[in-house]
Amino acid sequence: MEPISLFLLWLAAAVFIPEPGNLVVLLDEADGSVGRIVVSTAAGSQVLETANTGVNVLNQESPPTPPKAISQEQIRATFGKALDAAPVPPERFLLYFLTGTSTLTEESRAEIGKIAASFANRKQARATIIGHSDTVGDADVNFRLALLRAEEIRKIIIAAGLNAERIDARSHGEKDLIVKTVDNVDEPENRRVEITIW
Amino acid sequence: MIRTLMALFLVPVMLVGDINSAHAELPDGGIGEIKTLDAGTFVIRGDARESAALGGIVFQGDEFETDSQGAVGITFIDGSTLSLGSDSYMEIDAFIFVPQDEKLGFAVHFLKGTAMYLSGRIAKLSPExxxxxxxxxxxxxxxxxxxxxxAE
Incomplete structure (x- = not known):
């Protein structure tokens, strides 16, 4: 048989007949970024680093097949049900506060609508809220201030419609700075609440 | 400064908590939650095999099976998500997420069917x-x- 015939036969099999063994397909993520995976058997490895490419693994004794493009049609036909069952990925927001207070900045107040949309968009939504402070003042005062901030966001989220039992609010005080500073530094970026909707 | 240091000694327990995780008060040992579900999905936990429920908590060691109608989607506390199509079987062999102690691990074994996996913080912090x-x-x-x- 000519090599070209073999190639066509292989292509036909790949497209029209489900192959035995495994198929591993790399996808892009919601933000368009593409990771990198290495598929290995006892006999060797193949690297996938382009979205919508895949490898077949026929048995443990041979390496995975070289990467090939996998069409949207084949992805839907094979993986449609798994893709439809995929949860909405967690989404994280940062909210900022006026110095020494649990009062949101004007810009951050405008973010609340997006947060509400994020939990309205998913089944079984949960929220994890972590309050932070900058390093102005004592650590124990800052721990309580950051907790007040987390609790303030908790109230806002409950008012926006999320069940209180599905919200966890906690404080990391001044121990988890985004902008690393020495003690007693006024840093707006550190006066924040991180809220993850998942 | 001395007051600050004293305060640090007074509140260390309260300061402990996982950093940057999705972790809203799951029961002890909970590693994730069933977020999407089609009937025909079963959880195998120890000797018990039960129909999965929406909002069900997932634990290390759980196995998931779907029949010809089943499908399930899980979000884990590190932010990773995983879903199974029909006629599938998966074992969650290990899930460890204690980033402040640098204890991380995620081991999942797919025996049959179809699955989607989206990586989370464990993969970001420690892909190996x-x-x-x-x-x-x-x-x-x-x-x-x-x-x-x-495929079988």
């Missing part, structure tokens, strides 16, 4: 601790979304 396998192959991860089919 994510172990995805099928009966034929292992899959190493560098932060990504992927599909797996294990």
């Amino acid at each position: 601790d994510v172990k995805i396998s099928t009966p034929l192959a292992t899959i190493g991860i560098r932060g990504t979304r992927l599909l797996i089919q294990v």
Whole structure:
């Protein structure tokens, strides 16, 4: 048989007949970024680093097949049900506060609508809220201030419609700075609440 | 400064908590939650095999099976998500997420069917601790979304 015939036969099999063994397909993520995976058997490895490419693994004794493009049609036909069952990925927001207070900045107040949309968009939504402070003042005062901030966001989220039992609010005080500073530094970026909707 | 240091000694327990995780008061040992579900999905936990429920908590060691109608989607406390199509079987062999102690691990074994996996913080912090396998192959991860089919 000519090599070209073999190639066509292989292509036909790949497209029209489900192959035995495994198929591993790399996808892009919601933000368009593409990771990198290495598929290995006892006999060797193949690297996938382009979205919508895949490898077949026929048995443990041979390496995975070289990467090939996998069409949207084949992805839907094979993986449609798994893709439809995929949860909405967690989404994280940062909210900022006026110095020494649990009062949101004007810009951050405008973010609340997006947060509400994020939990309205998913089944079984949960929220994890972590309050932070900058390093102005004592650590124990800052721990309580950051907790007040987390609790303030908790109230806002409950008012926006999320069940209180599905919200966890906690404080990391001044121990988890985004902008690393020495003690007693006024840093707006550190006066924040991180809220993850998942 | 001395007052600050004293305050640090007074509140260390309260300051302990996982950093940057999705973790809203799951029961002890809970590693994730069932977020999407089609009937025909079963959880195997120890000797028990029960129909999965929406909002059900997932634990290390759980196995998931779907029949010809079933499908399930899980979000884990590190932010990773995983879903199964119909006629599938998966074992969650290990899930460890204690970033402040640098204890991380995720090992899942797909025995049959179709699955989607979207990596989370464990893969970001320590990709070599994510172990995805099928009966034929292992899959190493560098932060990504992927599909797996294990045909019989």
